Amino acid sequence: MRAKNQTTDPAAEAQPKASPAFLLWLVAIAFFMESLDTTILNTAVPAIAGALHVSPLSLKSVLASYMLSLAVFIPISGWMADRFGTRTVFSSAIAVFTLGSLLCGLSTNLPMLVVFRILQGCGGAMMVPVGRLIVVRAFPKSGLLQAMSFVGIPALIGPLLGPLAGGALVHYAHWRVIFFINIPIGLLGLALVYRYLPEYRQELRTQLDAVGLVLFGGGIALMSYVLEVFGEHTLSMTEIWCLLGLSVLLLGAYGSHAKRTEAPLLNASLFSVRTFRSAVSGSFLTRLGAGGVAFLLPMLYQVGMGLTPVQSGLLLMPQALMAMGLKVVVQKILARYSFRTVLSVNTVALGVMIMLFATISKSTSLGVVLTLSCMFGSLSSLQYSSLNSLVYSDIPPESSGGASSIASTAQQLSLSFGIALASLLAATFVPRGMAATPAEIVEGVHRAFLVMGGLTILSVVSFFSLRKADGASTMGLTAE
Secondary structure (H helix, E strand, C coil): CCCCCCCCCCCHHHCCCCCHHHHHHHHHHHHHHHHHHHHHHHHHHHHHHHHHCCCHHHHHHHHHHHHHHHHHHHHHHHHHHHHHCHHHHHHHHHHHHHHHHHHHHHCCCHHHHHHHHHHHHHHHHHHHHHHHHHHHHHCCHHHHHHHHHHHHHHHHHHHHHHHHHHHHHHHHCCCCHHHHCHHHHHHHHHHHHHHHCCCCCCCCCCCCCHHHHHHHHHHHHHHHHHHHHCCCCCCCHHHHHHHHHHHHHHHHHHHHHHHHCCCCCCCHHHHHCHHHHHHHHHHHHHHHHHCCHHHHHHHHHHHHCCCCHHHHHHHHHHHHHHHHHHCCCHHHHHHHHHHHHHHHHHHHHHHHHHHHHHHCCCCCCHHHHHHHHHHHHHHHHHHHHHHHHHCCCCCCHHHHHHHHHHHHHHHHHHHHHHHHHHHHHHHHHCCCHHHCCHHHHHHHHHHHHHHHHHHHHHHHHHHCCCCCCCCHHHHCCCCC
């Protein structure tokens, strides 16, 4: 796997250079910091609420503000990278994220924490999409699948360590350390980026679509907000539907605006590329079904079966461990069976796997629970690794920034939609909400698993248009 070191910058010869492996480690550091921060905070919510003298429910604004910031700023990440260069934007993203972490740790009240989480989200919105873009531009397509699989591992380690690390830091140190821990990681990343990362930049003659950013960003932010609060009764149903309607109007206005604009915020013409269209739509629909598992399983284990958070976390760990382990063999599997076959079969298997979670109850043996967890981790890892590389298989280099923005935006939305859908299904199937008996909760969550699994199986239609040779370029294979 060799890196390509091409740039339109005339001073390319004077730029820092790094080995292919080192470039991947630079991107992996940022991915790890962002994924760890996202999961580690959930464990500390009660401690932070107590320290700031607010209710734990009020802390949802801290979590939601970060997600809203991601939803708004991810779409401009590709334009920013093309306009200012991946090295400049990536280092700035790490700096902003690190600064936001410092300020969050110094916050003395809830409004301050919310504002600084928004700042943190601005950095996080650039780190992951631009990090992927660095990999796409630094490596030839023949090594793209292997590179993407490697940088995907830190995103799995974060959720693996987050809950346990958060609990330990809150118990033995202080909740502020949860934010301060990002500072040395961020400073290390900045030092390495400035020393070793080349500047990959595309010639860009268009201005930022400011109108599109307001319309699309506003619509996505409102929709994300509605999804975050839906079912928690912090707003009336009338207010929720009004906000949802407004978000649809804004997104509709953006669609109309994009058709009349020469350089829209998100380049919808990329959907004319068959593999890109299949990968983005398939990723969205798959995550819509599978994404809710992260919400339903803890609810099943802790609320329905009476397990402690630590016990629940330990039951979830095999998912991440198997997901990391499968990254090593993804390329061999795809090289033997093709993207079309793997995605078609694996999508159905993933849906069936989600349905099998509906068989877990207090009487289920530990071995069966761990086996199901391992299977889900393996199948989901194979699915997302394949899709993340297929996105770029037929995208020309000059359009990779726009492709990264669209793919990252769709992924962020699908995660929010998936959790919101799982929450709604649980609320629908569980009678009397959290006042229900454990047996009723288990039965309701089981039904939700069946629906989510069925939706995942239906997403296989996204891959019907793929051909046997599609994606071969990402593995260095010659299309037959």
